Amino acid sequence: MEDSVPLIPRNFPARYSVPTDNSLDTLWTLPGFDDRAWRLGPNGFGFDTNPVSVFSPWIFTDVKALLFDAAPQRGSLFIRIPFEVANPRALLNPALELRYDDGFVAYLNGVEVVRQGISPKALPSIATTSAFGRSNDVAILPEVFSSLVLNQSFRPGTNILPIHAFNRAPTDGDFLIVPGVISRHLCNRTNAERYFAIPSPGVANAIGFRGASGNLEFSVKSRTFVERFQLVITPTLPAPLAEIRFTLDGSIPGTNALLYTSPLQITNSMQIRARLIEPGFLPGRVRTEAFARLAPEMLDVSSDLPLILVHSYGAGNFIESQKRAGILFVHEPRRGRSSFTNESDLVFRAGLKIRGSSSAGNPKYNWCLDCWDEDDRNRELRSWGCRPEPNGSFTHPT
């Protein structure tokens, strides 16, 4: 059962434009963009040259002159619709609701929230056309899109819904875009399992997620290296609508983290934390892989003891007062000698701090370390004698 409330009144006036070049880039999607020079017309944009039009009941601003009749013909229309939200946290199951023919990219306050008819990684431009043509009977049915990134992009006060709508081709004889935002009372009369991002004891569940996004595969696992290389990150299972988001500063990647669009060139020491984010699903598991570039003087280092390389990846020096995340690369002896140029026998995340009081000022101080999982929680790493409790300690060899 669904009972939806529109946040944008029917035929509400919207700004629209047909840019003739790409100089606006994504600036026009930002809330502060000055759109006063754009045309103003009631929401419900399109045209239809078919003898019998199924779009006409939905068209309140005819844009045939700007698109189909223009020379050259054009297939992209940019729209900005303002609407008010008093308290985003009080919004009940917000969603976008669109009638469209044939594709679009929708933003909310500058953040892309959903796209249709264009591949996930393509950069939209004024020349963008929809990868598929929709049947007109289907195009007039409202389609509802909800996602975590949409929920997180509302703001109190005036919100801006920018839509880049595009046709199957500039020569295509029909076009429709009717964007809206709704909030919904939902009642799931089902025993199907659902997953929830935020616990809500005492109040109704939100619509829930069908599950979590999938996992990621890295083409190269954590290791030391000398020569630069290329790193490819792919979903373990096909996920055409998913995004791979990643960070390089050790933080957990969220929906605003860097968007992975092409292989990464690894030229220096870096730590990559990535996760898959699929619309309608909880974000996937975080995966961390770390790479340590060996300085020339480290190439010839060898020992009859295990060698351990510790890197904080920009988190600064380890201190006494609290544990900081680092990555440990463990190199066991092979044929009696260990070397950093061998493949690492063990690489893991850990929280490290300087241990002891009197010895802490020594040039070679002791460390206290916990093996950490992706959420900085202690975990057991039996193969290295690293237990959740008590803290492992780590004495500098002399």
Ligand SMILES: [Ca+2]
């Ligand atoms: Ca069309």
